[in-house]
Amino acid sequence: xxxxxxxxxxxxxxxxxxxxxxxxxxxxxxxxxxxxxxxxxxxxxxxxxxxxxxxxxxxxxxxxxxxxxxxxxxxxxxxxxxxxxxxxxxxxxxxxxxxxxxxxxxxxxxxxxxxxxxxxxxxxxx
Numbered sequence: 583x584x585x586x587x588x589x590x591x592x593x594x595x596x597x598x599x600x601x602x603x604x605x606x607x608x609x610x611x612x613x614x615x616x617x618x619x620x621x622x623x624x625x626x627x628x629x630x631x632x633x634x635x636x637x638x639x640x641x642x643x644x645x646x647x648x649x650x651x652x653x654x655x656x657x658x659x660x661x662x663x664x665x666x667x668x669x670x671x672x673x674x675x676x677x678x679x680x681x682x683x684x685x686x687x688x689x690x691x692x693x694x695x696x697x698x699x700x701x702x703x704x705x706x707x708x
Contacts, residue, residue: 614646617706619699620670621692623684631665631672639669648706650699654691661687662694671695 620638622631642649656666664687665672673688684692 611646615706616645616647617650617699617702618642618647619650619695621673621695622670623673623675623688625674625676627665627674629674632667632669635667635670635672648702650695650702652691652695653698654694660690661685662691664688664691 618638620635622634624631624634639649651668652663652670653668654663656663663671665674671688671692673684673692675683675688
């Protein structure tokens with residue numbers, strides 16, 4: 583798993599390879615045909631969340647991976663996919679404690695994406 587925000591926050595990357603290592607992984611095909619999905623959280627309704635998901639998507643495609651989108655219609659009565667994103671989960675959280683934000687609907691949306699990724703992993707393993 584990788585985190586784009588860590589780079590912007592000036593923190594060392596954990597999980598996602600350092601940019602200098604990416605060409606080695608890409609050309610070796612180390613992540614080819616592996617499943618990936620994305621989620622992002624920002625402190626404002628826009629917060630450039632779509633740009634973050636597009637950044638992930640581009641890297642995933644460069645590595646020959648399989649991207650799983652959300653596949654949920656926006657603005658459901660349960661609050662699922664309230665941001666209206668099809669490419670991944672977008673959530674909003676300001677400076678609230680983690681038990682308050684992201685809200686229950688955003689957390690549920692994330693859980694649904696996680697289940698979808700797990701379902702695809704099982705299908706691809708057969």
